[in-house]
Amino acid sequence: DQQVKQNSPSLSVQEGRISILNCDYTNSMFDYFLWYKKYPAEGPTFLISISSIKDKNEDGRFTVFLNKSAKHLSLHIVPSQPGDSAVYFCAATQAYSGAGSYQLTFGKGTKLSVIP
Amino acid sequence: EAQVTQNPRYLITVTGKKLTVTCSQNMNHEYMSWYRQDPGLGLRQIYYSMNVEVTDKGDVPEGYKVSRKEKRNFPLILESPSPNQTSLYFCASSLRGGSMREQYFGPGTRLTVT
Numbered sequence A: 001d002q003q004v005k006q007n008s009p010s011l012s013v014q015e016g017r018i019s020i021l022n023c024d025y026t027n028s029m030f031d032y033f034l035w036y037k038k039y040p041a042e043g044p045t046f047l048i049s050i051s052s053i054k055d056k057n058e059d060g061r062f063t064v065f066l067n068k069s070a071k072h073l074s075l076h077i078v079p080s081q082p083g084d085s086a087v088y089f090c091a092a093t094q095a096y097s098g099a100g101s102y103q104l105t106f107g108k109g110t111k112l113s114v115i116p
Numbered sequence B: 001e002a003q004v005t006q007n008p009r010y011l012i013t014v015t016g017k018k019l020t021v022t023c024s025q026n027m028n029h030e031y032m033s034w035y036r037q038d039p040g041l042g043l044r045q046i047y048y049s050m051n052v053e054v055t056d057k058g059d060v061p062e063g064y065k066v067s068r069k070e071k072r073n074f075p076l077i078l079e080s081p082s083p084n085q086t087s088l089y090f091c092a093s094s095l096r097g098g099s100m101r102e103q104y105f106g107p108g109t110r111l112t113v114t
Helices: A098-102
Strands: A010-014 A019-025 A032-038 A045-051 A056-059 A062-067 A072-077 A086-093 A110-115 B004-007 B010-013 B019-025 B031-038 B042-051 B054-057 B076-078 B087-094 B109-113
Touching (some): A010 A019, A032 A062, A045 A056, A045 A062, A072 A086, A086 B042, B004 B087, B010 B019, B019 B031, B019 B087
Parallel strands (some): B010 B109
Antiparallel strands (some): A062 A072, A086 A110, B004 B019, B019 B076, B031 B042, B087 B109
16 A cells, blocks of 8 residues: 555656645655655755644745645745756655654655756 | 765676675764665665664565664675566665654665576
């Protein structure tokens, strides 16, 4: 059973426009969520995170929104730049529940292409 | 420079020939983990370690072994590799405590088992 779902394998956006990447989760015990970015031939790098006590977290051009009732989060990139072209992974964990906080559950990833 | 290193970066081997992929971090992180990435499946955790001599299974541990004798090293051992272990492997590490969920990943090891 896939607990973290990224239903869009790919997304194309024009440079300067907004990119919205979506992620859904099924495990109601998840209380901390992260986005990672991955370029080809490199390991994933941490991008931004959000705790379940918040509904929004912003870092420069990147904003993550969390809708707990819908078990849905999204990553907004504004404005999108060609260098943002990468695979984006959504991840979730039980941050405040002991042993579960040591494991991240990842989605399958969404490949973002920003067209100049 | 703070980093996670993996060796080798690329490996082609044959079924049944034991191999070890090394992972080392220079950030004094307590937590280390191994993942595999496969097309259409994303990143799946193989094993993790909360500290020296403390390891536990992730979601897909079958066919793998790990050890954590030193804080900085966390090797992944395939005793008898099979073709279904052909994959891209990532090692990751993080601090315990508030930032421990933000894991730092190595560059990856692409393994092909024929």
